[in-house]
Each structure stands twice: as C-alpha cells, then as structure tokens.
Amino acid sequence: MDKFTTLTGIAAPMPLVNVDTDMIIPKQFLKTIKRSGLGVNLFDEMRYDQDGNEIPDFVLNQPQYREAEILVAGDNFGCGSSREHAPWAIKDFGIRCVIAPSFADIFYNNCFKNGILPIALPQEAVDVLMKDAEKGANARVTVDLEAQTVTTSDGEVFTFELDSFKKHCLLNGLDDIGLTMEKAASIDTFEAQAAQARPWV
Template identity: 60%
Template structure:
C-alpha cells in the first residue's frame, strides 16, 4: 500500500450527502477482485449518460477536476453496501483523500486498508473547502497527515484527528498484510518451535 504523508492537489467539490457505495461504483461493474481498473467506472451513473457519453455537468468531467486527488463531500459518505470496491475505484481514479463531516463505518475502515485517507471535518468547514475548490486550478489543497492539518488555498490550517494506529499505518504504507509482516521474525520463530514440539502438524 502506498504511504500517505503529505498530499497537495486539486480538490473536487461534491456537495452531496448520503453518497452511497453504489453511487461511487455501481454494482454492475463488480466483476473483478483485482484492485485495479475501477477508476473508469467511478461515479459512472453521474459521470456518463445512458448513451455512454460524458455528462458535462458532473464535476469529474470538468477541468481541472479530471485530475482531482481530493474529494470534498457532505454527511454519511460511503453509506450503503460494504463493497471494498468503492475505495478501490476512488484510488484507481487518483483520489487519495476524501473530506466529509462523517463517513459510513465500513467504508471508513476500508479506506484506511487501501490507502485512501478519510478526513472528518465539520459541515461548515466542508462548505468552506467546497467554495475554495470551485476556484479551479488555483484551489490546491494540502492534506498533511504527519501534522494532521488541512491547508486551505489561503494558507489557513485546519486541524483534524486520526486514530493514532491508523495514522501510523497510513504514514508507513501498511495494510493488514504489511502490518502482519512486521512480525515475520516472531511468526517464523513460533512455527519453528511448534514444528519441533509438534512435528505431526506439518506432515
């Protein structure tokens, strides 16, 4: 998993609440267990018309937001089904951070496991950031996980809180497997001792 330390990039404004995982990645595209290739289907029902052409009114089809790395939305982002494909699609599109007043629990957890940083800030602050984002290419926002601040285009720093363990894992690019592999020496030692004491378990 790619580490998340400090990100400076274009923020896309999505002033919507209750954005569910089927809106993020519609169920008809869940045909693979690979983490890659879902970005082209991100928000498909909003990005594309029925004939497959782009909807020019949707923010991710507009410049400079086609290359957005931060998404700013409203309450209950990621509600609905527990599909891990939702953070996969965000990450594959290029979005590494979502800022919202709150998140659905499972989506929130899945983000940390896949290198997408969910930042929780009050609704009023999200509204300010959305207005900043409407400034276009000049509205580059910085998300500093080390210092736990979001820096607005005007330089104002907004603090946020992240669980210390999750912050450590994100800063070091450790998913569940990576976290386990940090203890590979102890694991190998246990297996060696067990193989010596209970060899029949390994036949």
Template identity: 55%
Template sequence: MEAFKTLTGIVAPVDRVNVDTDAIIPKQFLKRIERSGFGQFLFYEWRFDEAGNINPAFEPNKPRYQGASILISRANFGCGSSREHAPWAILDYGFKCVIAPSFADIFYNNCFKNGILPIKLSEEQVEELFQRTAEHEGYELTVSLEDKIITDNHGLHIAFDLDEHRRQFLLQGLDDIGLTLQHEDKISAYEAERAAQV
C-alpha cells in the same frame, strides 16, 4: 501499500449527501477479480449519460478538476453496501484523500486498508472548502498526515483529528498483511518449531 505522509493536490467536489457505494461503483462493475481497473467506473451513472457520453453537468467532469487527488463531499459518504470495491475505485481513479463531515463506518475502515486518508471535518469547515474550490480554479490543498493539518495557498489552516493507530498505518504504508509481515521472523520460527515437533 504506499505510505501516506503529505499530499498536495487539486480538489474535486461531489456536492451530495449520502453518497452510497452503489453510486461510487455500480454493482454491474463488480465482476473483476483484481483490485485495479475500477477507476474508470467511478460515479459511473453520474459521470456518463445513458449513451455513455461524459455528463458535463457532473461537477468533477469539468476540465478544472482533471487530475484531482482530493475529493470533498457531504455527510454520510460511503453509505450503503460494504463493498470494498468503492475505495478501490476511488484510489484507482486517482483520489488519495476524501474529506467529508461523516462517513459510513465500513467504508471509512476500508479506506485505511487501501491507503486512502478519509478526513472528518465539521459541516462548516467542509462548506468553506466547497466555497474555496468554486472560487479558485485549480484549487489545491496540502494535507499533512504527519502534522494532521490541512492548508492551502489562501490562508486556510485546519487541524484534523485521527485515531493514532490508523494514522501510523498510513504513515508506514501498512495494511493488514503488511502488519502481519512485520512479524515474519517470529512466524517463520514458530512454523519451523512446529514442523520439527511433527
């Protein structure tokens, strides 16, 4: 998993509450057996019309948001089913950070396991980000996980809080497997000892 330290990127808005995992990645696209390739289906029923054409009314489809790596949304983001495909789709599309007032617990945990930084801010702070995103074309934020600070080029300075254990996982690029492999020498020694006893 790639380490997350500092990210500077364009911000894309999804101005909706209760964005559930079926909206993030609809169930008909869950047949793939690998983690990659889900980005093309992100927000599928909002990004495309019934004929499969780009829906210009869906805000992130606008040219000014192309290449965005930071997603902002409203409360209870990632609610619904526990599918891990939701963070896979978000990351595969190019988003490395999601900012919202609150997240569904399972989705929030799955973000950390997949190298995505979910940041909880107050409703007022998120509203300010929406306003700044609308006001400035190509609006960018810089997110420093090392300092737990969000800044922009227009005077914004927001501190955010994060569990230190999870912060270190992202800073070091460790998922559950990576954490286990830190003890590979001890695991190998234990297995060798057990094999010798058989």
C-alpha cells in the same frame, strides 16, 4: 500498501449528503476479480449517460477537476454496501483523500487499507473547503497527515482527528496482515483458551 504523507492537489467539490457506495461504483462493475481498473467507472451513472457519453456538468468531467486528487463531499459519505470496489475506484481515478463531515464506518475503514485518507471535519470547516474547491484547479489544497492538517488555498488551516494506529499504518504504508501475523502467539493462546471455554464454536 502505498504510503500517505502529504498531498497538495486539486480538490473537487461534491456537495451531496449520503453519497452511497452504489453511486461511487455501481454493481455491474463488481464482477471483476481484480482490484485495478475501476477508476474509469467511478461514479459511473452520474458521470456518463445511458450511451456512455460523458455528462459535462458532472464535477469530475469538468476540465478543472479531471485531475482532482481530493474530493470534498457532504455528510455520511460512503454509506451502504461494504464493497471495497468503492475505494479501489476512487484510488484508481487518482483521488487519495476524501473530506466530509462524516463517513460510513465500513467505507472509512476500507480507505485505510488502500492508501486513501478519509478526513472528517466539522460541517463549518467542510463548508470552507467546499467553497475553496469550487474555485477550480488553481485553488490547491494541502493535506499533511503527520501534522493532521488541511490547508486551503488561502492558507486557512484545519486540524483533523485520526486514530493513532491508522495514522501510523498509512504514514508507513504498512500491511495489516503482516502486523497481525507478528502477534500470532497471542492468537494461538486465545484460540486454545476459547476452545476450552466454548468448545461448541
């Protein structure tokens, strides 16, 4: 997995609540058996019309946001389906960080498996960042994972909370399965005990 340490980039504003994973990547793109190549279809039905032409008003189609690496959004981002195609599409587009007042549980976890940092901040802080993002491409936002801070283009700093294990894995680009495999003896022991206690499982 790719490491995430610091990021300074363009933030795209998406002031919508309940952005669901069907919006992020519609189902017709789930028929792939690969993880790559989904960026072009990120937010497909909001980004393109029925004939496949770009909808100019959509934020990621605007010239100043085409290279966005950070997305600022409303409450409950990533709700709905468990599809990991959502973070795959976000990453493939080039976005490495999503900032919102809250995230849906499965999407939030999926981000960390793909080198994406989801940052939950209070509504008031997100409102400030949303305004900053609306300034366009010259307003660069900086995210520092080690320090757990987000800094606006005006130098205003917000501190965010993050689970220490998730932070450690993201900072170092660690592979979860490899880490768990190191604890195989614990799993063996548990499995043997569980087979005694609940042999019907």
